[in-house]
Amino acid sequence: MPEHVSSETAVSRREFVAGFAALGAVWMVAGTACARDSGTAAADTRLVHFTPDQAKQVDAISARILPSDGTPGAREAGVLYFIDRTLTTFAKDQAPLFADGLTSLAAATVKAHGTAATFAALAPEQQDALLRSIEETPFFGAFRFATLAGFLSLPKYGGNKDYVGWKFIGQEVGMEHKAPFGWYDRPENQMALLGEVL
């Protein structure tokens, strides 16, 4: 394949396309304001797009994709607020996909568990079973992407609160890092592996 910015972009382009179909011009208008306005917006936990019921559902789905299972997950990162904001700004075009997906999931919940059932109130195992049944849908693909983006993008976009996502995967915040960075470039390990320190 042609040389590209990185293997990662080649591999994950499909997900980006699925996740954020048509950003572009919307970003030029909405995103710039959002980018400049980092500190306050990140701490803002008001909803601007979802209804309270939708928000519960979105929160519950994201918490199954990245559960709070002893380490921080989607909830601690504020993924709900990230998705809420993106659907009114740079991922505006995705709003119908999310709305329809949530409606379908609510219907599937009722079908499986009775008219009074809501996705957010189900047991985790029941939630997982329902999500497995929609794993291949564009909605789930976009949702998974948005959850990861909310976990790992800059806090100014509404998620990754206090950089919990970066800390979880081991990505350090900062403009400067000092060697050795990992195990292999430590001088004693270079010596053991190569017989010299490069």
Next chain:
Amino acid sequence: MRQLPVAKAEPPRRTYPTDTAVDFVVVGSGVAGASVARELTRNGFDVVLLEQGRNVGPDDMEHDELGAFAWPRWTNDPALSPQMYRKSASEKATQQQFVQYARAVGGTTLHFTGNFWRFRPIDFNERSVRGGVPGAALEDWPITYEELEPYYAAVEYAVGVSGAVNDDPREPMRSKPYPLPPVNVTGPGVLLEVGAKKLGWSSKAAPMAILSREYKGRQPCHNCGFCLAFPCEWGAKSGANWTMVPEALASGRCELRPDSYVRKIETDDTGRVTGVIYFDSQKREIVQKAKAVVVCANGAETPRLLLMSKSNRFPEGLANSSGMLGKHLMFNGGTTSSGEFEHEIHAHKGPVVTRITQEHYELDTSLGLIGGGGFDFRVSVPGLMRTLSMPSDGPMWGSAFKQRMRPWFLNSLEAFGHTTSLPVSTNTIDLDPELKDAWGLPALRVTFREHEHDMRLYKYFTARGHELLVASGAKKVTDNPVNDTPGGAVHLLGTARMGNDPKNSVIDRYHRAHDVKNLFIVDGSSFVTSGRGQPTMTIQALAFRAADHIAEFARTGEI
């Protein structure tokens, strides 16, 4: 965070009237255009440097992965500059962003990796040495490595390239050592060395356009890790935005005009170029008169601009009497395999690349392959993109997925192969007949299909990358499939090729258009072959050389 001791490209110190012909208009402020501007100003000429993108200063540089990858904060924007793509002329093109470049002052060097490999002699005369390939327009360059060597050396000292001379006899002749020692080795570099040593392959410190020491008042790399696809806040990455552009402006003979998108090069009845028409940031049309024009808009935008500049006298596009304009589009091949290791690597810190192997620069004739390339070990991108690239052979959500995230980020890397790709006349850039960009100009159309030879070459390189990862101790290796349908291609080469014969090339050996005496073309489009994977250094050396000749022509009244 914003107290970084750096200076952005300075605002213009000098302005030139549009209605008086300036010595040179240079279209494009990437590594080629900025270098040409710097060299021409040093020779005493006045230059108006036009850039379609904006001037990205330190306040606009940020470790923002969504900005870098999910929408084009610094690169060409599909909403404003849409592209069409098809595999062959018999297909209907569909809208797809196939080629990528930074649309900003400094061009793609604003956000590049900084791999600064020189070409070797074989890259200029492979046709003669190895013979042709059916279905490929493989030709020798009209210049040699020896002719370009002084300019490679000049570039290394001008921008500050870090590297180390070694005693491998396959290395090309050098007139000078590197001006700076290599960048410090990182985990991926150590692991590449381990694998190469085990396999008996040559390896070396990567030549990088990243400062390992302070140089010309610029700070060395601080290992922040947001490197490829990000502008460098420290000014340590030696892109044109930190080097050539400020130096051109400091001459007092250059006016930089960002947000200036050239739509046509104007010619008169005698077939000479008289200037350019461009849109300013308010989409107002401005005419800038010039004694000569140098087009340095990259391998995609250069042929597009020349095709848009057609006239009664040049009905097939400016400088296109050969019909070769836009043809022979090449990208280099890129192959990847991921390796997962026992210990933490932290490959996201430091320069992306610190060590390379060029053991396969020239391949054994028994393989039936020409060209070749090299490898580095790296993780190109930060956490979000890296996480999205996790192999899908395990859980992709839930607690089991979460358990994969940290080891994937900290303990894995990619073997990245960089290779030749062949010039094929049906791989082209031209104008889409229907789709328009946000300025009402014809959209870029890419027609591209990999040559069968190249698919075999990429498979060969994928297998070697796999082998290198195993030898370096990877516990698990996953090869990314070799396919021919990616987007986001970089390294835009070959579309206005250089040659001695005006019938089958666009520019002569001095980068002058065969058809127009006062029009020059200098960028990746000048390439006759793709080399072995890293073109930027050669683009810049060509720009230094071209400017030398152009200045001489101007002095002697030969323009």
